[in-house]
Amino acid sequence: MLSDPSQKYLPYPDVPPFTRTWPAKRVTKAPIWLSTCLRDGNQALVNPMSNAVKLDFFRTLVACGFKEIEVAYPAASDAEFNFCRTLVETGEIPDDVAIQVITPCRAELIERSVAAVTGAKHAIIHLYNAVSPLFRDVVFRNSPDETADLVVRSVKLVKKLTAAARASTGTKFTLNYCMETFSQTEPEFAVRLANEVLEAWGDATPESKVIFNLAATVECAPPNHYADMVEYFCQNVNQRDSVLVSLHAHNDRGTGVAATELGLLAGGDRVEGCLLGNGERTGNVDLVTLALNMYSQGVSPRLDFSNLSEVVKVxxxxxxxxVPDRYPYAGQLVFSAFAGTHQDAIRKGLEKQEKRHARAAETGEKKYWAVPYIPVDPQDLGYSYDNLIRISSQSGKAGAAHLLSQSSLALELPRSMQTAFYGVVQAACDASGKELTMESLLSLFRSTYHLGRGVEFNGRLRLDSFECFPSNARYTRCRVGADLLVDGHVRRIDGEADTPIAALLDALDRHVNLRFGVREQHVQELRSHRFAAFVELAEHSPQATLAKSRGWWGVGMSADVTAAKLRAVISAVNGSVGSKALPPPKLVFRARFEAAVDARLDTPDMHAGAPPEPLPQTHVSTPVVSQF
Structure with missing residues (x-):
């Protein structure tokens, strides 16, 4: 690269002085859309589409709502000509759709192009020639006057041929004159050409407008410069009310969408482009991005991309x-967040929006979409929310927590537990070097907290069954007796305290020499009258307070809240024991209870100060086989 590129490259020229108004405007309605996927897009392909493939594509464009479609360059080959005739003669063109064909300013090619579409209900003849100084001097070696004379003669020929075809078949014809390389043409000369075309055509009216296609054939200046050229043209062309200003931007500088959006502010009425931006060099302007940019601002684009993934496939x-994974709107990952801060913001946004929409439903207000990082509701485009948050080593605690809340478990983890579990998630991602799918995340959660059936979910301790009953006549304390599997062997343990959790911890201290205190506990009511309990235990240590000791989280699920809590305690204990040696079982004598209760009964919650229904001379026995 040159240290001083000004020695080799010229800057773009200025636009003559005029009153600029476009910067203060906004787009408030959709333009007329013209898809040139089957012509401009097709000619840029390494392997051009067959006519059968083009027909499938044409049907997709019609289904998306395009009312103007450029279908071919019929003078270029018999295949292109025959495609036009197939559309016309087989009734493929809906009555409200106009087909457009392109032709250069050459008499024999104009004649073949008109013949290709004669018989259609509405056909647009796209007449073009390159008019910039570079092309006039280098390619055609024409003066400005010679260029203008060629255009006028060609327009008069189109008028003559289309008048005859209209008389014989009733086809409505519209003239679309394209100043190719408009973006490199003197604005004054572009206006001169347009005014001479209007005079030569002679039939332009507000009801039957002439289209002027202002093509940024090569994007050679920033978007604001293109907008200036468009507005200068709009202010100076004759019969503005009888003219449709069409924008045809390319993407050489990577700003084709921006140039078109600014061009619409500057007076553009119509946009030519391709779905997903196919075209020569860096491509035509992308109509999907343009349309959905409008949609995200509450402006109907009058195109239907509610099943965008199927459009992408076509x-x-x-x-x-x-289509690249990060392509705007259409890429597979554009509605996915891997970064922890993004995931946290999205999760909070969805939660707050759900509450806001619930209030709006009660008051009849509009349910506006407002979620950080996600400007358009993915469901509007046919996507689900399943892909919004993806878990990798770069994710945060909120991402894993959100997926668990949206999973079949539907668990809302406490914030400090989110942090603890994310450490497990990050270690798993680092070890595999890959992201975690929903399925693998659930498996990791279940194995970490011993939720589920199977050897992979078993911990060293498992609560087989338990009894919870009052330990005195005033019901201020309770006793818990349990069958506890320790390394596969059943032990009978019992404890007494103010609450069932504390009584179970007392039993673990007495019989297994495990001393814990409860640092945090939460209960979540699930669907179908089930409960999830989250308990964080910390070791009782003479060297540290409970708050400063290491903690372990556990999860328990049951139709009974007490059972869920006790399961959560055992889940947390399993996380702490590791390979620690546990003491052998103690030999104790225990009297047989006189009144056994059906083992399938749920256990009432035994909170101190909130006595259950009186259970004199009885107890409750609950089997605990699995979390599911």
Missing amino acids: VESCTGLS
Whole structure:
């Protein structure tokens, strides 16, 4: 690269002085859309589409709502000509759709192009020639006057041929004159050409407008410069009310969408482009991005991309081109967040929006979409929310927690537990070097907290069954007796305290020499009258307070809240014991209870100060086989 590129490259020229108004405007309605996927997009393919493939693509464009479609360059080959005739003669063109064909300013090619579409209900003749100084001097070696004379003669020929075809078949014809390389043409000369075209055509009215296509054939200046050129043209062209200003931007500088959006502010009425931006060099402007940019601002684009993934499949299949994962709106990952801060913001946004929408439903207000990082509701485009948050080593605690809340478990983890479990998630991602799917995340959660059936979910301790009953006549304390599997062997343990959790911890201290205190506990009511309990235990240590000791979280689930809590305690204990040696079982004598209760009964919650229904001379026995 040159240290001083000004020695080799010229800057873009200025636009003549005029009153600029476009910066203060906003787009408030959709333009007329013209898809040129089957012509401009097709000619840019390494392997152009067959007519059968083009027909499939045409049907997709119609289904998306396009009312103007450029279908071919009929003078280029018999295949292109025959495609036009197939559309006309087989009734493929809906009555409200106009087909457009392109032709250069050459008499024999104009004649073949008009013949290709004669018989259609509405056809647009796209007449073009390159008019910039570079092309006039280098390619055609024409003066400005010679260029203008060529255009006028061609327009008069189109008028003559289309008048005859209209008289014989009733086809409505519209003239679309394209100043190719408009973006490199003197604005004054572009206006001169347009005014001479209007005079030569002679039939332009507000009801039957002439289209002027202002093509940024090569994007050679920033978007604001293109907007200036468009507005200068709009202010100076004759019969503005009888003219449709069409924008045809390319993407050489990577700003084709921006140039078109600013061009619409500057007076553009119509947009030519391709789905997903296919086209020569860096491509035509992307109509999907343009339309959905409008949609995200509450402006109906009058195009239907409510099943965008299927549209993407059609485009990829027909063109042989793949859509990048990060392509705006259409890429597979554009509605996915891996970064922890992004995930946290999205999760909070969805939660707050759900509450806001619930209030709006009660008051009749509009349910506006407002979620950080996600400007458009993915469901509007046919996507689910399943892909919003993806878990990798770069994710945060909120991402894993959100997926668990949306999973079949539907668990809302306490914040400090989110942090603890994310350490497990990050270690797993680092070890595999890959992201975690929903399935693998659930498996990791279940194995970490021993939720589920199977050897992979078993901990060293398992609560087989338990009894919870009052230990005195005033019901201020309770006793817990349990069958506890320790390394596969059943032990009978019992404890007494103010609450069932404390009584179970007392039993673990007495019989297994495990001393814990409860640092935090939460209960979540699930669907179908089930409960999830989250308990964080910390070791009782003479060297540290309970708050400063190491903690372990556990999870328990049951139709009974007490059972869920006790399971959560055992889950947390399993996380702490590791390979620690546990003491052998103690030999104790225990009297047989006189009144046994059906083992399938649920256990009432035994909170101190909130006595259950009186259970004199009885107890409750609950089997605990599995969390599921």
